[in-house]
Amino acid sequence: MSFRRNGSLSSTLLLIVANVLIPVAIVIFATGFFPYKPLLPGLAEYEPLDGYGEPPEAPFDKLVFMVVDALRSDFVYTTNSGFKSTQSLIRHGAAIPFTAHATSPTVTMPRLKAITTGSVPSFLDVVLNIDEGDESSSLASQDTWLAQMKAKGTGKLVMYGDDTWLKLFPGTLDRADGTTSFFVADFTEVDHNVTRNIPGELRNDDWNTMILHYLGLDHIGHKGGPRSPHMVPKQREMDGIVSQIYKAIETQDHLKSTLFVLCGDHGMNDAGNHGASSPGETSPALLFISPKLKGLQTNQDSPLPDAEDFQFYSTVEQSDLAPTLAALLGFPIPKNNLGVLIPEFLSIWPKKADQAYLLHQNARQIQTVISAASGTKTFDGALTAESCASPSSDYEELACAWQGPSKIVMSARVGDDMNSQWALPVVTWLRKAQELMSGMASNYDMSRLILGQVTALLAVIFSLSTATKTVSPTRSLTPLLVISIAYSIMMFASSYVEEEQHFWYLATSTWFGYLTLRGFKRANTTFPAHLLLTAFPVLVSLRLLRAWNQTGQKHAGTPDIVKLFIEPHPHFLWLLVGLTYFWTHRQLVHSFHGRIPVPINYPVMTGLVLAAFTFKAAFTLEDAPELVVEFVKSSLLDFTRGASLIARARAVFVGLGLVAMAAMGFILWEMTGTGGNRKRSRPKRVPAEAITTLQHLYTILALTQSRTANIPLFLIFNLLYWFLSNEIDVLDGTGLSTVELAISSLLLQYASFFAMGGSNAISSVDLSNAYNGVSGFNVVLVGVLTYVGNWAGPVWWAFGTVVLLGKIWRRDQRQKRLGSGNDGKRGSDEKEEKAEAKQRLEEGPVSLFKTYVAVTTLFTAFSVAAVMAACTILRTHLFVWTVFSPKYLYCVAWSLGQHLVVNVGLSGLLYWLGSL
Template identity: 85%
Template sequence: MPRLKAITTGSVPSFLDVVLNLDEGDESSSLASQDTWLAQMKAKGTGKLVMYGDDTWLKLFPGTFDRADGTTSFFVSDFTEVDHNVTRNIPGELRNDDWNTMILHYLGLDHIGHKGGPRSPHMVPKQREMDGIVNQIYKAIETQDHLKSTLFVVCGDHGMNDAGNHGASSPGETSPALLFISPKLKGLQKKTQDAPLPDAEDFQFYSTVEQSDLAPTLAALLGFPIPKNNLGALIPEFLSIWPKKTNQAYLLHQNARQIQTVISAASGTKTFDSALAVSSCASPSSDYEELACDWQGPSNILMSARVGDDIDPKWALPVTMWLRKAQELMSGMASNYDMSRLILGQVAALIAVIFGLYAATKAISLTSSLTPLLVISIAYSIMMFASSYVEEEQHFWYLATSTWFGYLSFRGFKRSNTTFPRHLLLTALPLLSALRLLRSWNQTGQKFAGTPDIVKLFLEPNPHFMWFLVGLTYVRAHQQLVDSFHGRIPVPVNFPAMTGLVLAAFTFKAAFTLEDAPELVVPFVKSSLLDFTRGASLIARARAVFVGLGLATAAGMGFILWESKTVSGLRLRRHQPQPQPQPRQPPPKKKGPAKAEAVTMLQNLYTILALTQSRTTNIPLFLVFNLVYGFLFAEIDTGNLSTAELGISSLLLQYASFFAMGGSNAISSVDLSNAYNGVSDFSVVLVGILTYVGNWAGAVWWVVGTVVLLGRIWRRDQRLDEGKRGMEEMKMMVKKEQGQSQTGLFKTYVAVMTLFTAFSVAAVMAACTILRTHLFVWTVFSPKYLYCVAWSLGQHLVVNVGVGGLLFWLQWL
């Protein structure tokens, strides 16, 4: 959407357009009331406007097109139907003579890039298909009389990086192709262009223009006024179409005057209405005044050209250079910053840091636990002021996670009685190997995006091995589900029910992969599992999984509430005075352990949801998560891990898992492939939740797991208390069981997460404010700010505090 705005209006889109682009139902960014070349072509009244392809055009220009057939651009798994829907309309439209503008927006190449990158096996066949479309249209222009004056423009609204994504600032993403085709343009070629050219890392091959230049160029070629908000410059190579110098000067003068009108409106001055004094130009007081001074030379040249004076053959160069300078100035000032609000927000963020520090010092008693948290927070904050570190943030988390867990492993060895070789073989080596797998699973960021990783080197070339790991992950999830419901549901019901749920989830993922990347589906999966549910649509499969998860979750919640009442009744009878001796009874179930086991049901059910919303190649990562989780579990049982240290571990693993699963600080890395699972019509709430879970699946998994481990810490401390305290202290134990010590655990965990969140928000806000004129403010720092919002509001407040607090409350209900 932002690029389409630039192409049609000639203006610079705002960063808000990038955010609204993710909301398929948004209509607030409509261009129906703005001046665009589409509006100018409609106003000419020489024919109808038709459009086929990406339905973003229909949202941007409601009521503009007389014939249209839109296709949603967010079902990125579809490489064929989105294009066939366009191509099938071309022959008929080429025969029609009632239109003056036809938009054909193909999505297949974009979808292939998102799914498999520029080297996907689907890429070359799709490019050849597009070549055939171009050839078909050009032959029609050459042979059909009513198309003889047609201008055929082939362009991309964006490129892609080595991972197939776009939205950042790499050359591949910001260098889409632009081609003007017409038999009438053959005379402009002064020399034959070689094709193909050798590869170039910067993708600069022939000549380079801005996307906004398309608007004034089309205005000149097709004979309509330049859109009012245009900041583009007429592409000078087309000037030779008009043999008379006076016509060329007129077009350039119209382009310059139109931009001057925009500058005057932006500056609130009438700088270009009269000649400036020589003294003013000697020391201009503003960029606008300097631009007005620079205009005097090109203005005189245009006056001479328009009256036919004999001037330098390169007379147009100073004018085009001035247009470029004006374009750069206005593009750089496209955003107005309210400094008072920026400063107010920064002050609020610093206050949050102070309160976070105060809360952390109160909740974390050990300096040894607070120090590493402060080191992580401060180092991360400093890193936010460097664009390269923001782009490659994943390395910070990988290094911090490996260092922290290496320290925990070494400390555990020192406190244990085991030998070093045994500890190295059974604990340290598997743990550090698991963290190394996390780091190497998906290459992300900017510099190394698309380079070899575990997915590209081992899983995609060996789909049998991939499905073995995927199957192993689902088997492990099935075992955990059956175990967590054991004793609550009869075995004849428990095992078949959990098996059906896991099989539904697995077959959905297999069917989804068959549609998304059929080359990854091995015959065994296709024949033995997909044939079992042949005929079911992806939407029906996904809904079956979600319904099963919903029913199982409702059952789990019911067991938690039932056990809460049962345990409460037992506890009441236990503490009531007894008038006479009672027969010996078995000891009642304790509140903590029973509830923790029940909440584990919800943890295992979320695992199924996380697998459903993850890419197939990322599913085996949950085996790695389980290995690290087992290490934390053992460290808690041996008394080596405090609540604050568990919080630090969770913080590191939440971020490390996000990047390990392919996330980055670029808008282009937002994975939308699972955003429509089970959804037939767009819903901002449902699609938003599914998108969040799909991108933060690992991070949310660690939040749920951390809550369960907090219960484990409480039970460990209770066992220690029971061994140390006498009967006189049982009253204090009862008081703690009623909630005092339990809430203290969760408060400590929240204090850890809040302190880091406060530091990160303050640092990102400060970086965006201080570096607001930085070259990469819109491509690096602004996307990072959006991710900061997602982490602080979504992950911290909603997931850590909200969902985590709910699960923790259920343990001690």
């Protein structure tokens, strides 16, 4: 007995160590994989170039820089656009249009860094972009075109809009009014706060830079996608702002030399999200607008027909903005710039020598960056013909390639006759240098990468040791090890990472197919009856999960159940939604049956469910009114007319909290007795029933935080839950074991995440429900609501697993009383299995939860180690920042959020309460 207790204690300690090592490994690896890149300090100054005089005179002295968040190129350039006045400016030559290529990650902070510095920001900025309180990402000490405009001393810098600018440029802006960028429920006020400042600033003449950053269009995309009924009206609103500013430039003398830039920081995909590298996300619009530009005679057709790749007019890099603004406004190119002066603007300067100066300055600046990155002075001396015949590095090859363009700029600067295409070789060299430097691997800290992986491998070893000590017979771990190893191998292929959902759909279907087949062998029914009553509903449910939402990259946006059957048939949608809420209501009422009077039970639960249902209906009416049928509007929403969405959501959350407190109160009441009767025996099922009530309450929270089209998935979850529950109820020794339940839970957590629209792309993060009941930004509340909104399915299965673990324990107790307590083990090693079952009964119900945690920890440790190894080995891969880095961030969310917080922390607390 002592030996068994010591073995149990040692396995528990190993399990704790493994779960401590997982976050330690994640932190160590992250600090080596996402370091800040070294930057050249200080502000750039004009350096004398041999053979040139003073820098050419700048055609503009003021800048209005208007960012419309998520302004995808087709929103401005196509027939369906609301930017009609802007299109008129394009046709008359007053606006020169481009499609700007935004590299991944396509979120605001790193894109603004690229736009203002001309450099390639760190991928870590995608994380810093989420925390509005973070100040470590500041550009206050870096060279940017804002710093250069401030250094000119010709006027103040003013900014209105997204407060990301305030984080990036603390102390730089002289007047500013920031608005939070994450309150995605707001389409109007967030933009009105910007627009109300424009008339006054257009009359002022004390500024040289005015930045406007509008957020409403991006919020509409997150809520309703690019085809939302709110989208074109918002485009018309933005077009009106463009027209207002252009008219002021055209008519007011102090603005006559003002350059107006209209651009998007990124685009959006078909779901309205962004962060990844799909064509829609990486193709924002970019326009340079001024009456002066009419002299270039660049009149172009507008609007244009739709294009699947979202490429309209010429395509430039977002980083090209920095050197182009430097030339047009007359300041040195920022030191860390990798952008290229957009050649379409060279003709503004009629002298070839001026054009040559600007290109040579751009080349010299990039050569300085290359020399700093390579640690050599490649461009300082002439290279021999022998070294150029076989260059030893990409840097040397680039230096050799510069010899031809350098002769061209030398000829241009002395006024030699040149053809109209003389600048093309110089621009080509600049693009090649840009491509080389932009594609360079980050300055990884290899020692930290290796240490992180060693720590993760130790977690694998400890978790495997725990699993083998906890689970008997150890062969029951074979399916888990197969899943873990196959998943680990898959992490080394970019295509498999992008399409990870298929792995989980296949593994889940195979596993449940095995369980249903085993059930048939056990059952006393005929094969057709078993197929009809059990196997067919389960496998059809899994097929529906797979087809509900198409995710990943290859098939994203293709027809699925939501697009083919749900959205085109809103009556069918609301029938399923109503059934889901009705089923949840029924479960809630049943969980309180016999514990509170019926006259109280039914009204309270009905009121709570109706509050949740009417909130979702009102939310959908605001978000996607085309999905709300007239019956829902007239019968429910009219009844609660006048209530705001925030008030509705808060009513739901308060109701959930009160009922949850009541459920926990029943635990304490029943455990301690009533009316001072301390001798009353403690009912053993009361805590378990209260945990079941919490599971149903979480279902309402999950429905509240899920997209309306995904709500019917919870009916499918309930059917699969019913199947697992029935498998547990078997008392002949072949019922579902703890290990099998843990494997089932693991598979369903991942499968449900992808079925609800999740993927390994940052763009699939759903922010549409992040502000339910929240009136302003709060990093904790918004973070929790965002997590529940995106991991609603996995968390639901974690709740369900806790309840089913309690059911396994009660089954074992019944088997013990009946003399058949072997915890569902079958076949051989009967003596070992009975001894293990006896030990578990002696240890108490905590042994079951330890087995569950051991299973999930083993897979988590495997996945963390595999993802780290893939990121290290493939750190120079073309897709390291678009596929593997986002996968690492999702791995962090699964490991820290779902595994440690939910499966270990929250589930452990609930299981402990349920087993009291």
